Amino acid sequence: MAGRTAEPEVIWARPERAGRGPKPAYSRADIAAAAVRIADADGLDAVSMRRVAAEIGCGTMSLYNYVPRKEDLYELMVDLVSAEYDLSGEPSGDWRADMLDLARQARGIMRRHPWLVRVMSTAYSISPNALRCLDWCLACLESLDVPASTKLELFGMVNGSVMVYVANEQAVAERTRSAPWSAEREQAVRGAYMMSQVTAGDYPHLAALFAEGVAPPDDPEAAFDRILTRLLDSFDPKGRTGPGS
Structure with missing residues (x-):
């Protein structure tokens, strides 16, 4: 065999920050918000790791420490806008x-x-x-x-x-x-x-x-x-x- 295939990773199972060390400079929410702003303004094709990194003010390679794959970035974006549902009330019964x-x-x-x-x-x-x-x-x-x-x-x-x-x-x-x-x-x-x-x-x-x-x-x-x-x-x-x- 040429080598073992890496296991798939769920972004939500990945700690946002390590238990030790300094607090990360950016949160997932910051990154997702930046990506959503870009997509809202210029479309999904405009969302790149480089542009998102520039939007929040970090290096492109540094962004990969927070979001390993572009698919993970999309997942963060979908989750962020999903928070726009108003689910504050109880079901009506209908x-x-x-x-x-x-x-x-x-x-x-x-x-x-x-x-x-x-x-x-x-x-x-x-x-x-x-x-x-x-x-x-x-x-x-x-x-x-x-x-x-x-x-x-x-x-x-x-x-x-x-x-x-x-x-x-x-x-x-x-x-x-x-x-x-x-x-x-x-x-x-x-x-x-x-x-x-x-x-x-x-x-x-x-x-x-x-x-x-x-x-x-x-x-x-x-x-x-x-x-x-x-x-x-x-x-x-x-x-x-x-x-x-």
């Missing part, structure tokens, strides 16, 4: 309302930090603030009569749905940012083209759908709430009509 509120908060955080969608990962689900959020959600879901594993799936699907929704919002905004027309105008032109294709006869099922009447798109807030509510309702055992109901 698990749907609580989870919808959490989804709205998640969307707000992802919109404030557009880079977050790119680095969200289950690998980062063991950080202090991620565990705090998950524990709060499980408290909200105590009255939901489903297995614990299903509750974890619900939590994951809510997060995933919010990520997809925000990613689409970001893609639409990016597409029209430099265009000489509004997003609404582009949507109208694309809608007109789609209707011309549907009515040509090549897409009978779409034609039937449009013939029944399709409601015009409403505001993004209402659409978001409706999508998440349908997702949450699908986890309610009382609403099941298939096998096992």
Whole structure:
């Protein structure tokens, strides 16, 4: 064998400071805050160990003493913005309302930090603030009569749905940012083209759908709430009509 592979390391299991010696000049919070400022201002690609080191005023190699890998830096960033969830209150007793509120908060955080969608990962689900959020959600879901594993799936699907929704919002905004027309105008032109294709006869099922009447798109807030509510309702055992109901 060429040699043993190093064991993976969890940044949270790594002491922030040794038991002896001088106090470190910087904290993980300082480093994460600097990286988040850079990402918020200039995007995730602008976040480098060199630039973060310059932001806090230390040498690049010195930064590696605090954060061994760039992936660890991302994990610190995700944890820092996860502290923006307001989990100060007790669950209301209405698990749907609580989870919808959490989804709205998640969307707000992802919109404030557009880079977050790119680095969200289950690998980062063991950080202090991620565990705090998950524990709060499980408290909200105590009255939901489903297995614990299903509750974890619900939590994951809510997060995933919010990520997809925000990613689409970001893609639409990016597409029209430099265009000489509004997003609404582009949507109208694309809608007109789609209707011309549907009515040509090549897409009978779409034609039937449009013939029944399709409601015009409403505001993004209402659409978001409706999508998440349908997702949450699908986890309610009382609403099941298939096998096992």
